[in-house]
Amino acid sequence: MNKLGGSSVNKMDRKTIERNRRILMKDLCFKLTSLIPPQHSKAAKEHLSQLDLFDQAASYIKQLRERIEELKKRKSLLALSTADETNNSIKNSVIGLKLPILRFRELGCSFEVVLISGHKKKFMLYQVISILEGGGAEVVTANLSNIGDNVFLTLHAKVKVSRVGVDTSGVFQRLEALIS
Template sequence: MKKMMSSSSEASKLDRKMVERNRRIQMKGLCSRLSSLLPPPHHIKSSKDMLSQLDQLNLAASYIKQLRERGEELKGRKEQAMRIGSSSDTINDKMKIGTKLPLIDLREFGSSIEVILITGLQKNFMLSEVLSILQEEGAEVVSASFSAVDDKVFHTIHAQVRISRLGVETSRARQRLQDLVF
């Protein structure tokens, strides 16, 4: 009887070890995936300077905080732009706003790129052309969305660098996008 309890105790220990081992493997995979989603830290110069898991988690937390702040800033700018568009009563005010369109803003966040394009309803262009320009310049489009408010169309495109060591030539991409839109 004692031998049976001993073997069941050993089996239980082995089960716990396997469960713990699987948990650690899963956590390592999740941390690796999280790390791959972050822009590369600029202060690391060689593979010897690799970040610990704790440093990677701290970096992820600060990156998420930056993205939230950036999202709030963009949301505020969008609301302000919408207020300006809807609150102006005179034709001259609307003409001034109309002359500013289309607007194009291309921003680089490490290995991520964000393109914000604001056009009027009368300006026609193919979104596929914008996406192909980004792809030709070395970016992989992750998401694209648009919304129409009054006489303005807001396009937001998120992309990531396809090959990190080559990067994306953002100035050339910006110029090509401006040539397309204007």
């Protein structure tokens, strides 16, 4: 009796488990078909078999992957063309200017130094930093770029000791002497 009652319970459990699995699969298939846009469907979704719906979903996923690859290629091409345009605009803006160029801008207790030099007059980064530090400043960031024959150097510095300050006129004069 115990064995018969136990096996009938197992059959009921299996039926319940299978019914729940089918309900879950039907729900998942419904969710999948709801994600496929109507313009991608070849026929009304209600009249397609599950296999046809899966084929449509796979086709749509393949189409999305191809679109992603196409957009990645376009993005990289745009990034390259934008970089070229930026380089050309910088070159064009420097053409006609007398090099080297020194721009010194105070920003409260910090300041910015921008140096642009051509191929005729070159300076070394360590020389510029030592002039700034000799004047009482501490270099926070330095950015050095070469575009064509031109060297672009941008430095941000701050006052080392706020009570003493920075001899900005002396620093400016020493930088001018370096680049001239």
